[in-house]
Amino acid sequence: MAVDQPRLAHRLRKLKTHHTAPDGQKYLDPMWLLLFPEGTTATQNSRNKSAKWAEKVGIKDPEHVLLPRSTGIYFCLSELKGTVDYVYDCTVAYEGIPRGKFGEDIFTLQRTYIRGQPPKSVNFYWRRFRVADIPLGNQEEFEVWLRERWYEKDALMEQYLSTGRFPPSPAEAVTTGNKGFIETEVRTRYPWEFLQIYSVLGAFALVTNLLLKTWNRVLSVFS
Missing domain, CATH: 1.20.5 (Single alpha-helices involved in coiled-coils or other helix-helix interfaces)
Structure with a gap:
């Protein structure tokens, strides 16, 4: 972070710079900032490292996901505060991965592209958090907040592994009548x-x- 922070700060300042349209209206460049707080994919090796870290600092180790790293996302959100309204959280599950196994072991490049056996479905569970409600005044508080969200993600993965589905969205069930799920096919x-x-x-x-x-x-x- 000591190396990356100056570059990140420069880029983030450009993202939150206001521009003036021909009609005099102020606007920000539209953007999506995609972050992976886990820092890597879930493998047996990364799970072992996550468990060792949890034991070292005395916190609960999740079963299905890796413990998140708070430094990068805390810095980005702190820099962009006032120009970004929401953080969208996405939990992803691939159909066909047995409990205790990992995607890279099941859906290899050979199996996916040579043998034509990709996951039958890719499942997403989306949540939205107001930046104003996220504790950005103190990094330690933010780290606790972020870790709690990851424990919730771990519970979501447990439900998916147990039932084959993420929990339904009550809002979607009311507005679309599709039992809380949106299903589509990619061809x-x-x-x-x-x-x-x-x-x-x-x-x-x-x-x-x-x-x-x-x-x-x-x-x-x-x-």
Whole structure:
């Protein structure tokens, strides 16, 4: 953080700079700032490190998620305070990961892209918190607040593993009548669209092949 803080501060100051439109109205650049307070993906190794840290500082270790790191998100929210109204929290669960296992072990690149066996569904649980209600006056208080939210996320993951669903949203149940869930399907526009995934790799291979042929011709001329 000692290295990154000056750069972060510079960028965040630019994000909260007001601009003037031709009609004289003041506005801020629209933006989404995406943060991962866990700092890495959940693996057996990172879970072990999370458990050791929890034991060292004397706090509860969650079962399914990693303990969050508060320094980066606290700094960003403190810098942006007054220009950002809400923090949106997203908890993600992939269908097909057994209890105690991790996504990187199940949905490898080979299984997903070569064998065509991605997760059957990706499930999201969204929450929204008012920045004005988040304790940003003291980092220790914020760290406790953030950790409590992660314990709630851990409970959400336990419910998903036990039932196959996150809890329903009462608001959605009232307004849409779909029992509190929004379900949608993602499909390719045409069967071969997935080949675009390999376009960069294919272009690199073609360029490499061309360079090798050119080099071999140059060698043959001087040999």
